[in-house]
Amino acid sequence: MTRIVLLGGGVGGSMVANQLARQLKAEVLHGDVEITVINQTPDHVYQPYFLYMAFDQAVPADARRDERQVLHSQVRLVVGEADRVDRDASAVIMQDGTKIPYDFLVIATGSRPAPEQIPGLTEGGHIFYTEEGALKLRDALQNFQGGRILVTVSVPHKCPVAPLEFSMMVRDWLNQRGMESAEVLYTYPIGRLHSLEPVAEWAARVFPERNIQSQVFFNVESVDPENHTVTSLEGDTVSYDLLVAIPPHVGQTVIQRSGLGDAGGWIPTDRYSLEMVGADNIYVLGDATNLPISKAGSTAHFEADVVSANLINRIRGGKGSARYDGKVFCFIEAGADEATYIKFDYQHPPKPQPPSSMIHLYKLAFNKMYWLSAAGIL
Ligand SMILES: Cc1cc2nc3c(=O)[nH]c(=O)nc-3n(C[C@H](O)[C@H](O)[C@H](O)COP(=O)(O)OP(=O)(O)OC[C@H]3O[C@@H](n4cnc5c(N)ncnc54)[C@H](O)[C@@H]3O)c2cc1C
Structure with missing residues (x-):
């Protein structure tokens, strides 16, 4: 059996887990693949709502869902804080001492102010x-x-x-x-x-x-x-x-405790394959990487497509050659009722568009639809 462990059940970790569960359905049901998400809390938190909370335009309930409900039913969820990654043992060691072994590890632990x-x-x-x-x-x-x-x-x-x-x-x-x-x-x-x-x-x-x-x-x-x-x-x-x-911001303490990060706790990551540098069975996505691109949910989302494609391909005997092109898309609120957006990648710089109320409505709508994209449906 191939054990895929996702450390971090926020944007990136949940998206990869759900895409894997959908696309490897037969392998999972057959017992050939096991997908495990480790998350510190039972909740999945959608952080963009914090901006609106400051203006009393959203409340904590808007930003939180039970992670169990966000995840595909075939994904195993372990709630608890990971203490460290033990690369020699190919296992994540939890704070209570439990060992969670992996064949492939995906790190999506985010960042903290x-x-x-x-x-x-x-x-x-x-x-x-x-x-x-x-x-x-x-x-x-x-x-x-x-x-x-x-x-x-x-x-x-x-x-x-x-x-x-x-x-x-x-x-x-x-x-x-x-x-x-x-x-x-x-x-x-x-x-x-x-x-x-x-x-x-x-x-x-x-x-x-x-x-x-x-x-x-x-x-x-x-x-x-x-x-x-x-x-x-x-x-x-x-x-x-x-x-x-x-x-x-810095990377999470689990990264520092595991000796995987640089001075800021960011994990050296190949900008195209998203493999951790020097470890071909560890992928990194979202805020946790050291890549010189925006630390954003959309970055984690586009990277999730690449990490999932590579894992699926490798499990089925391929080489995992999908490449991340640096794509990022961000809406930008430009006041109380208008917004603009930027999209860019490694080759193309962003070009902010003229703000409009329509783009503002798109941003509000996306916030609500986020839960579908986390579930891998959108
Ligand atoms: C105010 C605000 C507004 C934002 N607005 C936008 C926006 O409009 N658009 C956009 O694209 N992005 C936005 N972002 C950024 C976006 O939320 C992050 O970039 C995104 O969540 C990163 O995804 P991630 O998967 O890397 O990490 P996260 O989503 O932060 O998930 C990390 C997960 O890892 C878990 N974890 C960490 N350490 C451990 C451990 N030791 N053991 C177990 N679990 C652990 C955490 O509990 C968490 O669930 C915003 C952020 C903020 C704060």
């Missing part, structure tokens, strides 16, 4: 990149009386466009509440407003039109929660009335 890397940030700032943080920010926005909302971005972080989306949404949110005089100030660590150049150029055009201020070359060094200031490595100090920070 690391506010602890910036002194004062946890005490002084709001972070909508977690459910808890989004709900706290919602409460803070409800009580906001005016002044400056400071949106600081540190890299790397997942969903590279979410800070732009938040800035444009909060601008409209303030205007709709008669707080036109409140300031929105967005800071970015390099010399432009976004790591993707065409997106940076687009933001540089629309921010002034929308009365959003910006400052570049601002690498957040520390936060002073008492005096409500943020200081950058470049030596600038900026005051805030409400701080919304996107902290730098």
